[in-house]
Every structure is written in structure tokens, then in C-alpha cells.
Amino acid sequence: MKKVQDFKVLGYRRLNKDNYILTLIGEEDIPRIWPGNFAEIKVPDSPDVFLRRPISVLDADYEKKTISFYIKAVGKGTLKLGRLSVGQKVNIVYPLGNHFVVGQQQKVLIVGGGSGIAPFISLGRELKSRNIDTTFLIGARTKEDVFLTGEFARYGRVELTTEDGSMGEKGLVTDHKVFSGTFDFDKVYTCGPDPMMKAVAKIAGAKGVDCEASLENMMACGIGACLCCVSPTKEGNKLVCAEGPVFNTKDLLW
Amino acid sequence: MVDLKVDIGGLELKNPVTTASGTFGFGEEFTDFVDLGLLGGIFVKGLTLKHREGNHYPRMAETASGMLNAVGLQNKGIDYFIDTIYPRIKTFDTEIFPNINGSVVEDYIKVAEKVNDIDGINALELNISCPNVKEGGMAFGVSCPSAVAVTEAVRNVFDGLLIVKLSPNVTDITEIAKGVEGAGADAVSLVNTFLGMAVDAQSRKPVLSTITGGLSGPAIKPIALRMVWQVYNAVKIPVLGIGGIMNATDAIEFMLAGSTAIQIGTANFIDPQVSMKVIDGIEDYCHENNISAIGDLVGAMEV
Known part of the structure; x- marks a missing residue:
């Protein structure tokens, strides 16, 4: 079940000048997040960043109710997400998209x-x-x-x-x-x-x-409504946000 | 208790808050976030006679207080809607409005005939204002004779409530509004997106695959409000206001300017629950201002 939830910034782990891990903590239970799922993060207090930013979930701790994201600062949204204060409110829509399929591999x-x-x-x-x-x-x-x-x-x-x-x-x-x-x-x-x-x-x-x-494509809604993030596949344009982001490469026009 | 019910040309909605075509899928995409039964209505994603793949990626560009899109009416065609999607969504306790599109009048007629035969559909939105399809759409909406012609043609085959969605990319929107009113439209919805463009300074290329696209979001709200006010004063049929509504205050402004109902569009991308917040906020506003019937707000701007 997808949800909209307010979290607070718990802290950062700085990896280098442009790369960081942002960890958020919330009060509600975190729904099951599968490898490959992403979240749409609203950049707080930034009216100049109009759309949410789709970011892959790095990890979640269901006990501690934390969720973390590995982010590379490449534009104004991801730059601002790297400069929040501890305790600042961050609203996210998650978990979104499909996920990697783990089967009977050796x-x-x-x-x-x-x-x-x-x-x-x-x-x-x-x-x-x-x-x-x-x-x-x-x-x-x-x-x-x-x-x-x-x-x-x-x-x-x-x-x-x-x-x-x-x-x-x-x-x-x-x-x-x-x-x-x-x-x-x-x-x-x-x-x-x-x-x-x-x-x-x-x-x-x-x-x-x-x-x-x-x-990874530019997205607006992240939930399959706007049809902006399409990728061509053998079965026509598919939505990276809702029918992806994970695709079997035999279905892509690569 | 506030009476939130509104009447659009004889069709009663439980409240004035609906969701705009192309921003809310077919409603199903939002069931995790919204109680669809609380909405006044859902204008579903634009439908065409045949399946359309839409335009190439990139189809979207973020702009100041808004976004450009160039989706190009990607959809699986009216028959797929009737056979597969509508049976799933018809149980939602809200008004479902098909939004129909075409590149020639004959296509509009064929789609409208099919919509006319769907049990449970009381209204359709005739889109003559999509800026992202080369061969048609907006071509009808920017010339008065063609807007009249397509409205008349659809009117002849569709018995339900006919809402015509107007393009803002015209010199005088009241001329088009009066034209479609005369051609048998029961209501008009406005505005669709404004034709715009984004350029990438680094690559020296357009951002969108189609070069131009449709601008939406709060950036267009003042222009949309002005057009709603002008059209409200020019026609007798109800006006559905659209254009950058992000919250209840915006919705009330559109009603004061003459909208009987409103459509929430791009805001659904920012907050998938915004429609619920707008309904609650309108009710709060009415309580605070001793308004017992929401209809009293329509066109009530004091000038």
C-alpha cells in the first residue's frame, strides 16, 4: 500500500562533496519496501522546486521507523535535499514502482x-x-x-x-x-x-x-497518472514509475 | 451543515471538486491515497478512437511554479476503456467523465457515439484544446467555426451533458465559449494548458521531444482566473474552472470568479491527497463565512 507520510531528518552521512545518504525518521509503521522501490520526495520549504524528486530507497529499518536514500546532488532539488536541518519535516510518497525479482537463482x-x-x-x-x-x-x-x-x-x-x-x-x-x-x-x-x-x-x-x-527517467507524479516518464518497450511505451522502474532487458528496445 | 452539492446543467455533483483529465489517470491510480467516493467527479485520461502511443520521451519539463507536458494523448482507445477500464471504475461512487479527443470530426463523432452507449455515463468532456497532438485537438479549439462544428457534431450523437474543454491559446476565449454554447454545449471547462517551451542552455536543445508543450500549475492561475471570469460573464451555461488550483483557497477564488465546479490538475502530482484537502477546506471556508450553500459563491466576486 502506497502512502503519503511526513518524516523528519534524522541525519546525513556525507560520502564525498556531491554524494550523501539522507536518513529520515517517522512515527508511523513503514510499509514493506522491496529492492528497487523508490519514493517521491517533496523538497521542503523550496517553492522553486515544484515537483517531487523520485529517489530510490537505499534502506529502511522497520523497528526504528527510519528510511534512507543515497542521493547524488545533480540539480537544485537534490542539492537542497542535501542541506536540510536535523528535525526538518520531509514529506514523501512511497513505496513506489515495481522491484527486482528474486527467483530460484544459484x-x-x-x-x-x-x-x-x-x-x-x-x-x-x-x-x-x-x-x-x-x-x-x-x-x-x-x-x-x-x-x-x-x-x-x-x-x-x-x-x-x-x-x-x-x-x-x-x-x-x-x-x-x-x-x-x-x-x-x-x-x-x-x-x-x-x-x-x-x-x-x-x-x-x-x-x-x-x-x-x-x-531512471524524469517523472512528475510517480504513481502512473501523468504518463510523462515512459520508456519504449517491445510492447509500446511503458511507465517507468508504475510499470517499472525495473524491466527485464529482453522487453526493452536495447 | 454546508450544502456542497452543485448543479452543472442538470447534473448534480456531490461537491464542486473534480479532478482534471490527464492528471488523475482513471482514478484507480489514487485509491491508496483518496476516498474516490468523496469526489464530485473524475475526468478520466483523454480517450481517442484508436490506441495512441503518445509522443516520445522526454515529455515533461519542470518550470517555475509549474510544468510543461507533451504526453500526446497516450491511451489504449475508447473500446479498451469501455471493455476493460470502465467495468473496473464504474463502481466508484462518483461521477465519471470521459474526456474525448480526435483528429477529425468523424473520430469525435464515433467516440461520442460509443460513450453515449455506456450505461452509467451521464456526461462527457469534449476536448478541443490538447496542444500536444499535431493533427488535431487544439486545432479545433482555436478557431470559432471549427469549435462550433465539432461541438454540433458531438451534440447530435450524445444525449448526456456535454462539457466542452476550451483552449486558452486564443485571442478572445469568450468568442469560442459563445460559439460552443450556441452549438449545444451544456457547460464549458477552462482552461486547458498554455502552449509553452523549455530550452536546455547546456545542450542548446529543446527539453521536450515535441519542442513545445502545455504549461500547467500555479504559474497559469491568474490567467485562468481572468478567462473564467470573462467566460462567466459571456455565457449562460455553467463554467468549470481549471488552472493551477493547489488548495481550497484557489478553488474558492475560481468559484468567486464564476466557476460552478472546479478541476484539480497538476496539484495531484505534488500531493495525491490534495483533492480531499480541497473539499475539506471549502467546507471550512463556508462554515467560517456562514455560507449554507456552496452555489452562493459562484460568481460572487464583488466588483
Whole structure:
């Protein structure tokens, strides 16, 4: 069940100049949030930010009634969300969208790039709880942009690439050695920049492995009413907010 | 006890608060947030004769106090609405208004005929003002002869309440309003979105795939209010006010300017529960101002 709820800012964890984790605390019970779900956050006290901002849920604590978001400040909305005061009221609509599907896999590969890593803490936890062997492959520009690897390590192996070679293998995620030689994964999950996801989906497709990708588009409502956030699929335009954000890549026109 | 009921050309709504076409889906999208049975009515997403994929992404741009959209009437066609969607939503205890669109008069007629045959539908909204479809829509609404022609054509095949949704992208909206009134419209709703544009300075490209789109939100409210006031004074049929209504005060302003009922549009994207808050706020306003019947507010602006 989706809901509109007021939270308060509990605090921030600053990852670097532009990247931060915002944690909110509320008084009501938090509905079940699945890996890949997102929230529409109203930027408080900011009349110049008219629309809500769709942000993937990083994690939630149902006991403590907290919810956290990994946010990269890229525009006025995400900049302002990084400058709130502790205790400030924040209104969110959540949980929105579909989620990654966890089935009867044995061994999965998660490929995340940039702020696309957000859904993968909760997905990793879900996979570990089902004893599914998980490898996280995280791509970043430089070592300064590599975050949350400690959290991922709790749920599986962590492999890294950086474009400048300052951490992990040098190059793009698709250059990483997991894609060469034996590829014995039976599912790939990916989230990040479109070119990265397309390249990952192409490799997975060529190897005959099922692949799910979480897309990001500009949204207004987030609940399937405005029809602004469409992505073309083999079955026509689909709503990233309500029919996604997670799509099986075989259904996309990639 | 405040009497919130309003009468639009013989059709009674339980209150003046309805939701605008294209901003509230088919109502179902909001069932987690809103008791739909409390609404005066729902104007459902625009329908066309055939399935439409709509325009390419990007279809939306945030602007100062508003947004541009260029959805382009994406919908699965009138038959899909009748066979699949309407059976699901007809149980909602509120008035369902189909919003119909076409690129030629014959399409409008065919869709209106089908709507006329739906049990339980008492009214339709004839959209002659969509700015995002090349071949039609707004083309009808910006010229008086074509607005009259399509209204007459639909009037001939539709027995229920006919509401014509007007475009603000005209020199004199009262001319169009008087024209459709003469052609048999029972009410007019205004305004649809204003034709606008957004440019990305970095890429030097338009933000929308269609270059231009329709502007909505509080940015357009003063212009919409002015047009409602002008049309209210020009025609005898009821006016449904639309344009940047974000709260009960905005809704009351539209009623004072001459709206018998109002449609909430873009605000549904910001707060999916806004329609409930507007109903409550209107009731509070009436209590505070000793107004026993909401109809007393219509056109009651003192000049």
C-alpha cells in the first residue's frame, strides 16, 4: 500500500562533496519496501522546486521507523535535499514502482554504476537471506566515487572498476574479468547510467542469462497518472514509475 | 451543515471538486491515497478512437511554479476503456467523465457515439484544446467555426451533458465559449494548458521531444482566473474552472470568479491527497463565512 507520510531528518552521512545518504525518521509503521522501490520526495520549504524528486530507497529499518536514500546532488532539488536541518519535516510518497525479482537463482551478478548502486544493499540482503551466491561489480570514475563497498561485502564478493584505475580494475565495468572466461551466473541485476546498463544487458543477452535493469527517467507524479516518464518497450511505451522502474532487458528496445 | 452539492446543467455533483483529465489517470491510480467516493467527479485520461502511443520521451519539463507536458494523448482507445477500464471504475461512487479527443470530426463523432452507449455515463468532456497532438485537438479549439462544428457534431450523437474543454491559446476565449454554447454545449471547462517551451542552455536543445508543450500549475492561475471570469460573464451555461488550483483557497477564488465546479490538475502530482484537502477546506471556508450553500459563491466576486 502506497502512502503519503511526513518524516523528519534524522541525519546525513556525507560520502564525498556531491554524494550523501539522507536518513529520515517517522512515527508511523513503514510499509514493506522491496529492492528497487523508490519514493517521491517533496523538497521542503523550496517553492522553486515544484515537483517531487523520485529517489530510490537505499534502506529502511522497520523497528526504528527510519528510511534512507543515497542521493547524488545533480540539480537544485537534490542539492537542497542535501542541506536540510536535523528535525526538518520531509514529506514523501512511497513505496513506489515495481522491484527486482528474486527467483530460484544459484549465482547472481549485480552491476552498479554511479548512483545506480542504491537498490543493491537491500537486494544483496534479500539474496543472502536465500543463500544465493552474489557478486557485486561496482563501477566508478575514480576511487573517490566508490561508496558503500563495506555494506556490499556483507552480502557477497565485491569487484571494482574505476575509469582511471585508482581502485580495482582499470576501465569500465564491462571490461572487468567477470565477463571474460567462464560466466556461470544465472541472473544479472543492473542499475546505473543507460550506456552501462545497455552494455551489461547485451553481454547477459549474448550469454543467455536473464537480466533486469532499473531505469531512471524524469517523472512528475510517480504513481502512473501523468504518463510523462515512459520508456519504449517491445510492447509500446511503458511507465517507468508504475510499470517499472525495473524491466527485464529482453522487453526493452536495447 | 454546508450544502456542497452543485448543479452543472442538470447534473448534480456531490461537491464542486473534480479532478482534471490527464492528471488523475482513471482514478484507480489514487485509491491508496483518496476516498474516490468523496469526489464530485473524475475526468478520466483523454480517450481517442484508436490506441495512441503518445509522443516520445522526454515529455515533461519542470518550470517555475509549474510544468510543461507533451504526453500526446497516450491511451489504449475508447473500446479498451469501455471493455476493460470502465467495468473496473464504474463502481466508484462518483461521477465519471470521459474526456474525448480526435483528429477529425468523424473520430469525435464515433467516440461520442460509443460513450453515449455506456450505461452509467451521464456526461462527457469534449476536448478541443490538447496542444500536444499535431493533427488535431487544439486545432479545433482555436478557431470559432471549427469549435462550433465539432461541438454540433458531438451534440447530435450524445444525449448526456456535454462539457466542452476550451483552449486558452486564443485571442478572445469568450468568442469560442459563445460559439460552443450556441452549438449545444451544456457547460464549458477552462482552461486547458498554455502552449509553452523549455530550452536546455547546456545542450542548446529543446527539453521536450515535441519542442513545445502545455504549461500547467500555479504559474497559469491568474490567467485562468481572468478567462473564467470573462467566460462567466459571456455565457449562460455553467463554467468549470481549471488552472493551477493547489488548495481550497484557489478553488474558492475560481468559484468567486464564476466557476460552478472546479478541476484539480497538476496539484495531484505534488500531493495525491490534495483533492480531499480541497473539499475539506471549502467546507471550512463556508462554515467560517456562514455560507449554507456552496452555489452562493459562484460568481460572487464583488466588483
